[in-house]
Amino acid sequence: MNDRALLEALEPTVERLFDRHLATTKEWFPHHLVPYGRGRDLDLDDVWQESHADLGGAQIDEAARSSLIVNLLTEDNLPYYFRSIERMFGADGAWGAWAKRWTAEEGRHSMVIYGYLMVTRAVDPVALERARMAQVSGGITPEPSSAADGFVYVALQELATRIAHRNTGALLGDPAGFAVMKRVAADENLHYLFYRDLATAAIELDPSTMVKAIERQVVGFEMPGAGIPGFARHASAIAKAGVYDLVIHHDQILVPVVVRHWGIEGLEGLDAEADQARDRLMARLAKSERVARRVSERREALAAAV
Ligand SMILES: [Fe+2]
Numbered sequence: 001m002n003d004r005a006l007l008e009a010l011e012p013t014v015e016r017l018f019d020r021h022l023a024t025t026k027e028w029f030p031h032h033l034v035p036y037g038r039g040r041d042l043d044l045d046d047v048w049q050e051s052h053a054d055l056g057g058a059q060i061d062e063a064a065r066s067s068l069i070v071n072l073l074t075e076d077n078l079p080y081y082f083r084s085i086e087r088m089f090g091a092d093g094a095w096g097a098w099a100k101r102w103t104a105e106e107g108r109h110s111m112v113i114y115g116y117l118m119v120t121r122a123v124d125p126v127a128l129e130r131a132r133m134a135q136v137s138g139g140i141t142p143e144p145s146s147a148a149d150g151f152v153y154v155a156l157q158e159l160a161t162r163i164a165h166r167n168t169g170a171l172l173g174d175p176a177g178f179a180v181m182k183r184v185a186a187d188e189n190l191h192y193l194f195y196r197d198l199a200t201a202a203i204e205l206d207p208s209t210m211v212k213a214i215e216r217q218v219v220g221f222e223m224p225g226a227g228i229p230g231f232a233r234h235a236s237a238i239a240k241a242g243v244y245d246l247v248i249h250h251d252q253i254l255v256p257v258v259v260r261h262w263g264i265e266g267l268e269g270l271d272a273e274a275d276q277a278r279d280r281l282m283a284r285l286a287k288s289e290r291v292a293r294r295v296s297e298r299r300e301a302l303a304a305a306v
């Protein structure tokens with residue numbers, strides 16, 4: 001099926017999933033979660049120092065700072081996600097309504113994380129704003145090549161984002177920060193469920209197109225973040241701290257979604273090309289399993305040696 005036919009056939013599913021989303025999601029307000037009591041006025045010549053941070057008594061380290069910066073800047077890059085989603089799925093009907101609602105929800109995520117960072121002074125606000133300007137001025141986001149690729153990418157990415165937000169919150173050691181990140185992660189979970197089930201419906205309609213898209217997206221998957229100044233350094237700190245890494249990607253994303261939920265191995269009626277794509281995908285998953293186990297073992301050995 002081409003994109004247009006697939007999107008048209010899925011319109012009733014989008015309506016159903018959108019209604020389910022609206023019935024499940026709960027209204028919430030960033031200002032309820034930001035601990036304003038910790039805020040203070042700053043002079044223009046105030047230069048931020050690590051010691052200015054107030055994490056409710058907890059210590060914040062570089063990895064937690066990196067996670068907060070990357071998670072927030074990813075949310076800040078929203079205009080370009082909206083552009084990609086509208087381009088892939090269209091601006092009309094249920095598709096357009098979903099894209100706009102999704103955008104409004106994602107905007108809340110950046111508001112609450114930004115508010116938390118400003119009142120707690122957890123990161124350098126000048127560096128943060130410069131990084132936001134650099135990233136949003138660049139406008140780089142992943143651009144899946146078809147609607148099918150788009151469904152797969154956003155399903156995997158929303159789940160990865162949920163996990164990264166949640167783990168970032170846990171890393172903070174500050175109950176207020178944990179509550180902020182947990183709340184955002186709960187939204188990402190609903191986004192994930194929307195796209196996961198949309199992809200499931202697409203697999204039923206056209207398994208061959210979807211299997212090829214899944215193979216491409218699993219092989220090429222990258223977390224959003226390209227364009228963030230110092231992204232490689234942040235990503236390595238995030239992986240070291242166990243917020244998001246290859247082990248999590250394999251065990252908590254690829255296996256539960258691609259293998260279990262979408263049941264790629266047992267799909268029937270694939271054309272020859274899709275059959276080959278599935279073989280490559282299964283080989284890729286086996287490789288990612290080996291890498292994940294190796295990384296885990298190395299980490300356990302290091303922990304035991306300490
Ligand atoms: Fe978000």
Ligand SMILES: [Fe+2]
Nearest residue numbers: 158187188191
């Ligand atoms: Fe999301």
